[in-house]
Amino acid sequence: MDTPHEPHFIRPCTRIWLVLMALTCSTFAIGETGWSGTAVMLTVLGTAVIKVEMVANYFMGLRRTRWLWRGIVLGWLILVSGLITIAYLMTVK
Secondary structure, rough: OOOOOOOOOOHHHOOOHHHHHHHHHHHHHHHHOOOOOOHHHHHHHHHHHHHHHHHHHOOOOOOHHHHHHHHHHHHHHHHHHHHHHHHHHHHHH
């Protein structure tokens, strides 16, 4: 088992943070390209949903709680992202 004293040891929270930073950089890069459209919006929104789930599970500690609390956060996330998608699609027509 790896110990913190070994140079190749990366803690799980550091790995999650690195993934979050990579996802943030990817959405920033998409924004800087100036791309638009439904596919781009869904990609950016999907990335945001993944990031929220990762933060809730690993940094808020919901990964070790009962499904009730995880379900509340997941339900809120689905509701908000669904409403954002609907609002966007209504303006596209």
